[in-house]
Amino acid sequence: MWVERHGVGWRIREQIGGRKVTIESGYPSKTAAKAAMTRMTADRWRGEYIDPRAGRVTLNSWIDAWWPSYAATLKATTQRTEDSRVRNHIRALLGDLPLDDVDTLTIQQFISQLAAGGPGRRPISPKTIRNVHAILHRLLDAAVAQRLIRVNPAVSTGLPRVRRQEMRFLTTPEIGRLLAATPEHWKPLVLLLVATGLRYGEATALRVGRVDVLAGRLEVLxxxxxxIGGVPILTDPKTVRSRRTVTFPPxxxxxxxxLLVDRDRDAFLFTDLDGVRPVTRNFRQRVWPRILSDAGLGRVRLHDLRHTHVAHLISAGRPLTAISRRMGHASISVTSDVYGHLLTEVDEGIMTAVAGMLPATLGGGNLGGLRTEPDGDRLISTEENAGQHGS
Structure with missing residues (x-):
């Protein structure tokens, strides 16, 4: 490696494979070029050398090289959504930039552009922005590991806050209105979602042979x-615990x-209106909104039927551990995090039960020498009470 004059400046050169190659150029003086060459040499000895030419690779070129091996690690559904995020956002707005030009400011401006939208682009939600940033962060991490860049510029990006979508819990009368408004063909599916709390994808994937109506149970596998093109994708359930047996009432x-009569065991339990095809997105996008409109229920997501099921179980005082197993949550902490705010009613029931189990001789109205006035407005001491009554 050596330095030499190049036009009005200086450059660093090296012989690679019998050819003289420019490693980096544009230094204003020989001293600056030599200092940079010394740093490169030291980095090589430490195993930390980054070839300056690597940073001129465009982000699109790096994605082309990185994506196939990364995509092979993903489930089919995740691969489809991740590919969409890379293609529609990262490639579209950053793909032509060299890796060296994708710095922290550029990424922050990219995030702002996603949030604001622009010509031909709709603003996207904070959650989607975070998902896009996550895959950008991952592919730049891989570029660091490949020694194309020194640090990941996506590390310190400011991201929009995600507001948790408000859950809708249907009351018993509302459930009645929902079922009354549901066409006969779709009523078993909607009833099952309400009565079991299955995820929509778990219900539509059910096979005839996995449902035992006499025993009142089904298997989620x-x-x-x-x-793409309306062809359904079948995957394992969301978590390991999602593979489970779920009971249902008569x-x-x-x-x-x-739906089980004269059907093959491997046939899908629920079908489209033709009785052959599995349930398509047409139900969620067109049929479900009409049902809600006819029932006069406003906005209710299909997933809110799952939330409704859990809310009724919690209201009935069922143990959180049992609810977690029934829902197929990864752990009880997930159940607690999502539905913990509903436990107040159950806690009040627990306090009633605790009070009922204590001996009456403890004198529930006397707290450490204090008792309440008959109207409950203030506490008085037992000594004060004795003085008032001359005892």
Whole structure:
């Protein structure tokens, strides 16, 4: 490696494979070029050398090299959504930039552009922005590991706050209105979602042979997702604990029984209106909104039927551990984090039960020498009470 004059400045050169190659140029003086060459040499000895030419690789070129091996580690549904985020956002707005030009400021401006939208681009939600940033962060991490860049510029990006979507819990009368407004063909599916709390994809993936209406139970072993061109994608359930057996009451069994008659065990339990194809996105996008409109329920997501199921179980005082297993949550902490705010009513019931188990001789109205006035407005001491009554 050596330095030499190049036009009005200086450059660093090296012989690679019998050819003289420029490593970096544009230094204003020989001293500056030599100092940079010394740093490069020291980095090589430490194993920390980054070839300055590597940073001129465009982000698109790096994605082309990195994506196939990364995509192979993803589930089919995740691969589809991740590919969409890379193609529609990262490639579209940053792809032509050299890796060296993708700095912290550029990424922050990219995040702002996603939030604001622009010509031909709609603003996207904070959650989607975070998902796009996560994959950008991952691919730049891989560029660091490959020694194309020294540090990941996506590390310190400011991201928009995600507001948790408000859950909708249907009351018993509202559930009645929902079922009354549901067309007969779709009523067993909607009833099952309410009565079991299954995820929508778990319900649509059910096979005839995995439902036992006499025993009142079903097995969740698969999940269905929308694929490209309407072709469904079947995957494992969301978590390891999502592979589970779920019970249901006789009323649900009566509704499901006709769907089992003369059907192959491997056939999907629920089908589209033609009785052959699995349930398509048409139900969620067109049929479900019409049902809600006819029921006069306003905005209710299909996933809110799962939330409704849990809310009724918690209101009935069922243990959180049992609810967590029934829902197929990864752990009880997930159940607690999502539904913990609903536990107040259950806690009040617990306090009533605790008070009822204590001996009456403890004198529930006397707290450490204090008792309440009959109207409950203030506490008085037992000594004060004795003085008032001359005892």
């Amino acid at each position: 698969e999940a269905m997702h929308d694929g 009323a649900v069994g009566h509704a499901l029984a006709p």
